Amino acid sequence: MTTSATPTHCPYCALQCGMNLTPVPGGGVEVSERVDFPVNRGALCGKGRTAPVLLSSRLRLTSPLVRNAGVLEPASWDEALARITEGLSRTRTDHGPDACGVFGGGGLTNEKAYALGKFARVVLGTSQIDYNGRFCMSSAAAAGIRAFGLDRGLPFPLEDIPRTGCVILVGSNLAETMPPALRYLTELKANGGTLIVIDPRRTRTAEQADLHLAPRPGTDLALALGLLHLVVAEGRTDEAYIRERTSGWEEARAAAMAHWPEYVERITGVSVPRLREAVRLFCAPKDAMVLTARGPEQQSKGTDTVGAWINLCLATGRSGRPLSGYGCLTGQGNGQGGREHGQKADQLPGYRKLTDPAARRHVAEVWGVDPDSLPGPGRSAYELLDAMGTEIRSLLLMGSNPVVSAPRAAHIEQRLKSLDFLAVADVVLSETAALADVVLPVTQWAEETGTTTNLEGRVLLRRRAVTPPDGVRSDLHVLHELAARLGVEKGFPTDPEEVFDELRRASAGGPADYSGITYRRLAEGDGVFWPCPAPGTAEGSEGSEGSEGSEASEASEDDSPVRDRSVQ
Structure with a gap:
């Protein structure tokens, strides 16, 4: 057993925070901060700091x-x-x-x-x-592939979040589920950006918001359609973007126009003035993002719900460009x-x-x-x-x-x-x-x-x-x-x-192309973003922006997603 520190990553959530592990004489492992890894910059939550406990647990199986x-x-x-x-x-x-x-x-x-x-x-x-x-996150994956053609948790690095103008966070309590990621929201606000949190509960994350919308549980789809209705009614759509880079707009528009503000207020419990304020805050800056998590996904119409939030991004031209777009906060490690x-x-x-x-x-x-x-x-x-x-x-x-x-x-x-x-x-x-x-x-x-x-x-x-x-x-x-x-x-x-x-050879040329990634490259840096084709295969590069998609499901009659042709 080595006694030097090994740079590695936490096993728990999808942040995969960087950490150092050092064996302790006499048994056990000590966790220390790894400040050079850009995702968490040394910060670790309680799970990360106690992750080594199970390594020496007497509950471990050691025999078949x-x-x-x-x-x-x-x-x-x-x-x-x-x-x-x-x-x-x-x-x-x-x-x-x-x-x-x-x-x-x-x-x-x-x-x-x-x-x-x-x-x-x-x-x-x-x-x-x-x-x-x-x-x-199957619902988000299904919505992603229907809208963008690929399932990708985030199509941009976390470090982009503080640089955008507004973030709508739907059904996520980062302060407790991914604590090291909360800094991206606090930095967003410090930079003058706006945070809108949508959650039925007033969570620790919601307490950080400039605007907290608390819809009744299970009404996220109506809320998203209601916000899109106001975007259309107030003339905030990006008509050139819709015309040049999307399809299915008429169907999506019709679904939104059936959800007028007072109707949405009755369904969701969110007042009309707060609905209008959310649209104003989201549309005011040049760049904005929508991030969803398990809240809107774990519903009977989860795919439709995520699709409606994606439509909000597309209708306002906030997709396929830096510092704007839709992303899903993947959960498991x-x-x-x-x-x-x-x-x-x-x-x-x-x-x-x-x-x-x-x-x-x-x-x-x-x-x-x-x-x-x-x-x-x-x-x-x-x-x-x-x-x-x-x-x-x-x-x-x-x-x-x-x-x-x-x-x-x-x-x-x-x-x-x-x-x-x-x-x-x-x-x-x-x-x-x-x-x-x-x-x-x-x-x-x-x-x-x-x-x-x-x-x-x-x-x-x-x-x-x-x-x-x-x-x-x-x-x-x-x-x-x-x-x-x-x-x-x-x-x-x-x-x-x-x-x-x-695996690299099997993935070569596919949507999730890992063929240009090697253990040597990974050992020398802070990770490599896919797609990353090997020289001579399809276009792509380290750090390239991804798209979304992979879990198909049938659309319900309520669902009419806008399709963004630009990122297929």
Whole structure:
């Protein structure tokens, strides 16, 4: 174990704050500030400062567990891997490959997310793979792809926020969920900018606002349409921008004009004068932003709601230019990268669509398989979990605890119990792992090297700082061993850099192109923004502004998004 400080990143939220880790003589790890990293500039929240506690916790799993006579008992790695191989093989033989499910998580590194998607499609031949990120910002991702053609949390770095003229923050309490990011809002105000917070509660973040709108819960869509109505009625639209760079304006305008101020006041509880004040503050400066989070997304019409906020930006010409635009505050640590490279049921690495023949050919060539052997899109996360015990008979789960985190958790617990076979790889014996037939103890953030992608689309290198406990192995090792036992002896390396190099090739030319990013570049700087093609591929550069999109869903009759042709 090294005794020098290792520069790395916090494992928790999508800020991926920079920190230094130093092993302490006698055991334990000390966290210190890493002031050179631009996202948090040394600031850490309580979670970040206490993140190393779990590294030495007595709750850690250090031996595989297998279920005998209904009881989980310690076992060797060979026995545990053999049990998983047998369980998955039996399911494929008796019920077909799609009876095998794979479920991942938004906390897995890019390398592990990539390898898990490849394992599902190449080794198991199943279409049934998804991950817990579906429970997070799927609504924003769906709205983003419909408006911009790409799912991107923020299409600009956080450092742009203090330089704009006005920010509308919808359904986010940064002061408590991402404390190091609050400084960007305080700096915005210090620079003369205006902060509008939309939240039913008067949170610590709302207390910082120049204007706090508190709509009734679930009425965010009406509020957004009401603000757009006032933008139109008061002549604040950017007609040239709408004409030259968007489509669908007439439909969006009609939806907004059906939400006149008094009607919106009755629905939302926000008074007409405050609605007018919000429009005035948003439209007064040259540049402005709208940032959404889980509040407007976690609603029955979350995609429509986010789409309406995007329309507010487009109708006022605030998109596709510096210091203006729409952004989504991604939540999980690698929620962005976790869905870019193959965990989602309908995507291949690089945000390639699984239904696109050219995408299938490209990825299949990298993987050394026939494109026709790749399964099509499968069930999304909740549908996958809901099908357990019926269409899906076995499940391999990594980096998630759906007994706690999934919608209708009690129902999902019963579905998990109805499986023929369940294997879980985790750090501790979680509520879900306690139901498994086999549990594998795996490494966690500071015990392994890998990349993550933060909410800005900034790809980062998270370095191994400590040695894992005896008996613990990495998820990449697990997939390597299982692939070999299931007949695929090559293509699943255990070295994360080797996996990343393959990920680069698989993503090359795709919307989320990582081909120009290397471990060396990441080690020498503060991360690299995607898209970053290698020389000779599609246009792009380090630090380039991204677009948005990737999770399609059907539009409701209420939804009429403006489409920004300029950023496709």
